[in-house]
Amino acid sequence: MELLKPEVLEKIRTLNLRAQIIVKGFLTGLHESPYHGFSLEFKQHRPYYQGDPINKINWKLYARTERFYLKKYQAETNLSAYILLDKSNSMRFGENISKFHYARTLAASIAYLLLKQNDSVGLVLFDSRIESFIPARCRMNHLKHLFSTLSKKEPSGKTSVSDSVFELLPLIKKRSLFIIFSDLLEDPDKVTKNISVMKAKKHEVIVFQILDRKELNLTYRTEALFRDMEDRISIFTDPKNIRSLYKDKFEEFILKYKTEFAAKRIDYSGIITDTPYDKALTKYLEKRKHLP
Amino acid sequence: MSFPSFLILLPLIAVPIIIHLLSSRRLKKIDFPSLLFIVKNEVRLMKWFRLKRLLLLIARISLLVFLILSAVNLKIPFSFFDPGKSIILDNSPSMEKTAGKDKDGFIVPMQSGIPEFSSYFERNPVGILITDAQRNAFAEIIREKKSFYGIEIKKTSFPEGNFAVIDAVSGPSFEEENFSVSFTVLNEYQEKRKTKFTFKSDETVIAEDNTILTDGKNTLDFSLSLKKGLHSLSLELEDGKGFDFDNTYYFAVNVKSRQDVCILSDKYPERLTAALSPSYFNVKWVREISGIKEDLFISLNAEQKQLRDLLDSPNSGIICLGESENTSISNKIPNRISTIVNESFLKDFSDLKALSQIPISYNSLITRGETLIYFKNGNPFISKLENHLILPFSPEENDLSLYPIFIPFLFNLIEYLSEQSIYKNILLDEPVTITSSFKPEMISPTGKKCYPLEMGNDNYIFKQTKECGIYKIVAGNKTIGLIAVNNHPSESELESLSDDELQYIFGGSGLSNGSSLFLIIALLCFVLTFLIERKI
Numbered sequence: 001m002e003l004l005k006p007e008v009l010e011k012i013r014t015l016n017l018r019a020q021i022i023v024k025g026f027l028t029g030l031h032e033s034p035y036h037g038f039s040l041e042f043k044q045h046r047p048y049y050q051g052d053p054i055n056k057i058n059w060k061l062y063a064r065t066e067r068f069y070l071k072k073y074q075a076e077t078n079l080s081a082y083i084l085l086d087k088s089n090s091m092r093f094g095e096n097i098s099k100f101h102y103a104r105t106l107a108a109s110i111a112y113l114l115l116k117q118n119d120s121v122g123l124v125l126f127d128s129r130i131e132s133f134i135p136a137r138c139r140m141n142h143l144k145h146l147f148s149t150l151s152k153k154e155p156s157g158k159t160s161v162s163d164s165v166f167e168l169l170p171l172i173k174k175r176s177l178f179i180i181f182s183d184l185l186e187d188p189d190k191v192t193k194n195i196s197v198m199k200a201k202k203h204e205v206i207v208f209q210i211l212d213r214k215e216l217n218l219t220y221r222t223e224a225l226f227r228d229m230e231d232r233i234s235i236f237t238d239p240k241n242i243r244s245l246y247k248d249k250f251e252e253f254i255l256k257y258k259t260e261f262a263a264k265r266i267d268y269s270g271i272i273t274d275t276p277y278d279k280a281l282t283k284y285l286e287k288r289k290h291l292p
Numbered sequence: 293m294s295f296p297s298f299l300i301l302l303p304l305i306a307v308p309i310i311i312h313l314l315s316s317r318r319l320k321k322i323d324f325p326s327l328l329f330i331v332k333n334e335v336r337l338m339k340w341f342r343l344k345r346l347l348l349l350i351a352r353i354s355l356l357v358f359l360i361l362s363a364v365n366l367k368i369p370f371s372f373f374d375p376g377k378s379i380i381l382d383n384s385p386s387m388e389k390t391a392g393k394d395k396d397g398f399i400v401p402m403q404s405g406i407p408e409f410s411s412y413f414e415r416n417p418v419g420i421l422i423t424d425a426q427r428n429a430f431a432e433i434i435r436e437k438k439s440f441y442g443i444e445i446k447k448t449s450f451p452e453g454n455f456a457v458i459d460a461v462s463g464p465s466f467e468e469e470n471f472s473v474s475f476t477v478l479n480e481y482q483e484k485r486k487t488k489f490t491f492k493s494d495e496t497v498i499a500e501d502n503t504i505l506t507d508g509k510n511t512l513d514f515s516l517s518l519k520k521g522l523h524s525l526s527l528e529l530e531d532g533k534g535f536d537f538d539n540t541y542y543f544a545v546n547v548k549s550r551q552d553v554c555i556l557s558d559k560y561p562e563r564l565t566a567a568l569s570p571s572y573f574n575v576k577w578v579r580e581i582s583g584i585k586e587d588l589f590i591s592l593n594a595e596q597k598q599l600r601d602l603l604d605s606p607n608s609g610i611i612c613l614g615e616s617e618n619t620s621i622s623n624k625i626p627n628r629i630s631t632i633v634n635e636s637f638l639k640d641f642s643d644l645k646a647l648s649q650i651p652i653s654y655n656s657l658i659t660r661g662e663t664l665i666y667f668k669n670g671n672p673f674i675s676k677l678e679n680h681l682i683l684p685f686s687p688e689e690n691d692l693s694l695y696p697i698f699i700p701f702l703f704n705l706i707e708y709l710s711e712q713s714i715y716k717n718i719l720l721d722e723p724v725t726i727t728s729s730f731k732p733e734m735i736s737p738t739g740k741k742c743y744p745l746e747m748g749n750d751n752y753i754f755k756q757t758k759e760c761g762i763y764k765i766v767a768g769n770k771t772i773g774l775i776a777v778n779n780h781p782s783e784s785e786l787e788s789l790s791d792d793e794l795q796y797i798f799g800g801s802g803l804s805n806g807s808s809l810f811l812i813i814a815l816l817c818f819v820l821t822f823l824i825e826r827k828i
Contacts (some may be wrong), residue, residue, distance in 0.1 A: 047523070076796040090325035090326055092323075094325070121573040159307065183325060183326075184323055185328065215324070220322065222320060223320070224320035224321060224322045225319055225322070226322050226330050227321055227322065227323050227324065228324060228325075228326060228327045229323045229324060229325055230325075233327060233329050234321075236319075237330055237331065240397050241331075242330065242331040245331055246327075246331065251330050253328070253329070
């Protein structure tokens with residue numbers, strides 16, 4: 001979907017509108033929406049009519065009544081989701097669209113999607129510590145508050161997912177779903193360790209590692225002074241010389257996250273900022289489908 | 293672009309230097325999310341970075357320098373990528389025969405060689421020119437400040453001296469009268485020198501002897517008696533010690549009978565008689581038409597009756613109308629003064645320009661005949677009616693007869709009316725116009741046929757005379773004229789170009805054009821620049 005390409009959508013200034021377009025576009029593109037299958041709660045049975053999907057028939061009830069009935073669902077209202085968005089300086093990086101802008105739009109879209117399904121959504125903006133905390137609510141007008149906060153913030157500070165998570169945990173009493181958007185450019189051991197604490201406390205966690213393609217491949221041509229966006233340290237180097245080694249190291253870094261998160265049964269997904277939003281949302285829904 | 297002009301392009305070299313200085317101030321800085329995976333190799337890299345920038349600067353400057361050198365055709369002392377050279381032979385007269393022991397001259401000079409090759413040099417800048425570098429041959433190149441790089445000069449020995457016949461003059465020649473011809477001979481040996489001369493008339497030797505020529509110009513006079521008709525004369529000088537160029541001079545003459553001219557006038561024609569008396573006409577004055585026998589006549593102020601008889605006369609004549617009343621061929625008009633248009637049917641009359649500057653007064657307007665020359669106001673100046681020429685004034689009463697130009701003008705009119713033979717003495721490459729009722733052909737001294745361009749009114753023009761000698765004008769099977777063609781006198785002047793002048797024109801011999809080499813080096817510099825930027 002051309003419209004859901006990040007660079008195209010970035011031209012729409014209002015986050016609200018952007019999120020709506022993404023979600024509606026995304027839902028229109030689905031043939032069979034997984035949306036109806038998991039975030040809804042059983043309400044009652046209804047008789048089977050010709051043309052209804054056979055796999056929806058309640059066979060147990062058929063065994064008892066010898067009639068075909070289909071289960072009818074209604075939306076859940078008790079799922080509490082928190083969107084954790086990394087607003088550190090490293091998220092400012094990006095060739096066409098910054099990692100922060102991409103993550104923010106994706107977060108807004110998911111928030112909109114969740115609220116549309118009557119889930120309650122909260123927002124946490126963090127760098128090395130929590131910058132903003134909005135408790136989860138399930139009213140649609142809560143969305144305005146969320147979008148307003150998302151729109152106002154710009155990247156700053158150093159990344160520390162682990163510290164922020166650690167700081168957040170005492171604030172959340174109810175069993176919740178945490179959706180983390182970050183480039184996770186810090187020690188993987190520390191990050192996975194603290195996120196696994198969340199898991200241990202019966203929370204569900206989905207991690208989106210947002211990365212830029214240039215950052216992945218180091219596609220610079222000439223020698224340059226590379227300056228760390230967070231701690232301002234500089235290194236003079238020739239990207240062509242170190243590209244291969246750099247890519248190997250980066251892949252190793254990502255692989256470590258993948259294996260660590262997989263070992264701890266934490267859903268992890270790496271997203272590059274040129275991925276269309278609908279694909280990124282699909283990834284979210286795939287992860288979400290596996291949740292109880 | 294010539295070599296000195298390349299100085300204009302020199303400031304271009306500053307461009308890469310400025311770029312280098314500007315870019316070295318700005319080290320590219322990139323804000324990057326994390327330096328966790330960036331490998332440090334700063335010291336080694338910084339050295340390479342500086343070296344690379346220096347190499348880039350050198351390569352860019354070299355690229356520009358070699359491009360400029362290629363554009364200015366700079367010469368190099370060795371041959372590179374020789375696509376084959378043309379050998380160009382200077383066939384100017386001085387290359388014909390050269391004095392000296394080795395006698396290494398060339399034998400078929402046909403024209404002034406170098407000016408002809410000037411345009412060839414421009415099209416083919418690589419070649420070898422064999423020349424004796426005679427100044428006269430390069431005069432046009434020097435005048436136009438042309439220069440040719442890539443032409444290698446092989447300079448032949450220059451004549452030590454020369455005996456050249458550069459000019460000849462003669463008086464009018466008449467049957468049964470001694471005819472004198474005077475040749476101007478140039479001795480350029482810078483000393484008195486004995487030489488043998490051979491004087492020929494129609495290929496027959498009529499005088500042969502030795503003479504001593506002083507340094508510079510000498511005159512050799514000959515007196516001879518020739519029969520009526522066309523004759524070709526030639527004078528050849530030959531030094532016993534060596535050979536000379538331009539040492540033969542060709543000269544065409546037409547020996548005629550004396551022309552009887554009868555002046556018909558009431559009064560004694562004082563001015564006309566004075567004008568014709570030193571000439572070679574038999575002039576007589578008559579009062580009556582019956583006095584005119586087989587002569588050519590000039591009539592002054594003829595009356596209507598006389599005019600009728602004159603026009604019926606089989607004799608040719610010049611009818612001068614003067615202040616007569618209206619006649620069958622003219623109207624009397626108030627006095628008018630005008631100058632003539634400078635276009636003449638008298639092809640030999642080169643002084644018509646001088647005549648056209650004289651205001652001429654006249655009282656008659658010619659109403660009949662074919663106008664040959666007009667006044668600027670459109671009135672006829674000379675008209676031809678049958679075998680007569682008509683003038684609208686009488687020379688006896690007109691100021692025109694007081695001007696010196698009147699005498700040659702009158703001569704030419706009489707010549708025009710009398711039987712003519714074509715004979716001309718011209719210089720090499722000079723066009724010749726021939727008036728003939730038949731289409732003529734011209735046969736060169738070596739027997740080549742030349743065909744003319746038709747110009748209308750029985751006029752034909754031969755544009756190129758490429759050989760020295762006597763050309764025959766043939767119409768049908770009859771020789772109707774002779775044209776003597778000689779080199780321009782300046783061809784005989786002995787002066788060699790200095791080495792500095794040759795250096796200026798040809799950039800020095802033994803050097804080759806370096807354009808290709810410099811272009812290839814510039815290309816290599818470009819590739820090098822590209823590779824350095826890409827870091828090979």
